[in-house]
Amino acid sequence: MQGQLELKHLRCLVAIVDTGSFTDAAIELGVSQAAVSRTLLALEGILGVQLLHRTSRSVTATTAGVQVLARARHLLADADDLVRDAATGHTRLRIGHAWGAMGRHTAEFQRRWHERYPDIELYLIRHNTATGGLAEGLCDLAVVRTAVDERRYDQAVVGHEPRYVAIASDDAWARRRSIGLEEIRERVLILDRRTGTTHAGLWSDSDRPRMEYTKDIDDWLTAIAGGRYVGVTPQATIGQYQREGIVFRPLRNAEPVPVRFIWRRHDPHPATHAAVALLADLYREKR
Secondary structure: OOOOOOOHHHHHHHHHHHHHHHHHHHHHHOOOOHHHHHHHHHHHHHHHOOOOEEEOEEEEEHHHHHHHHHHHHHHHHHHHHHHHHHOOOOOOEEEOOOOOHHHHHHHHHHHHHHOOOOOOOOEEEEEOOOOOOOOOOOOOOEEEEOOOOOOOOOEEEEEEEEEEEEEEEOOHHHHHOOEEEEHHHHEEEEEEOOOOOOHHHHHHOOOOOEEEOOOOOHHHHHHHHOOOOEEEOHHHHHOOOOOOEEEEEEEEEOOOOOEEEEEOOOOOOOOOOOHHHHHHHHHHHHO
16 A cells, blocks of 8 residues: 555545546536546555546446445545545534433433524434443433443533333233332343343342343343233333334332433533533423
């Protein structure tokens, strides 16, 4: 591999393929046709493969060119996102979550945010990790319902949610008004160890149910709807994931689940505390 790969090489390749000719690519890029040819040759030299079949009438990608072109489009899109993020600065706020967002407060949070802070565009991002995408750099702060590393993240508890039992709608328990925590030992409990709030410590050794595991909220719901499993979940799931074939019943004798906002300790978004205050107000109003 010779030379250094630059974005201009990738933009040139994409422009040639998308316009269908070196001449039109030169017009689109605002350079000479000779510059387009040199840039493409440089890219092929860097990668050590031929990327395009060229004739007097057409330009088509080689097998290697098709693969490089796909990667090039992704890299250019990421680069454009980086530039846009830097340009917009703090005019948007990205809030991550693993599955439940703000639960039954989600829609009202969005409405009030747009009313109070019209200059800060709000995005909700679902990412199935323990930090809701914060550790991966996908959001500015995240709503979580599990414990996090306090050495890395600042946090604020904004509310608490009662726990519910998720069961198939044709299950005998579906006719009941509530289920006791100790009764779960009669069933097979399905849970998500990575992002879920249910864990073995909720039960004593003698009351602990048999447990099986899944890695995604949709798989969790599908398993419960089949009737073999039951699940235990915070109230947020009811608001966000109504599904035919599943009902939710209150779980008695169980501690509520704390709902937290978390953010990077050394680089908080300026609107972080506004988001914390708004969601805390909603949980207080609905208490």
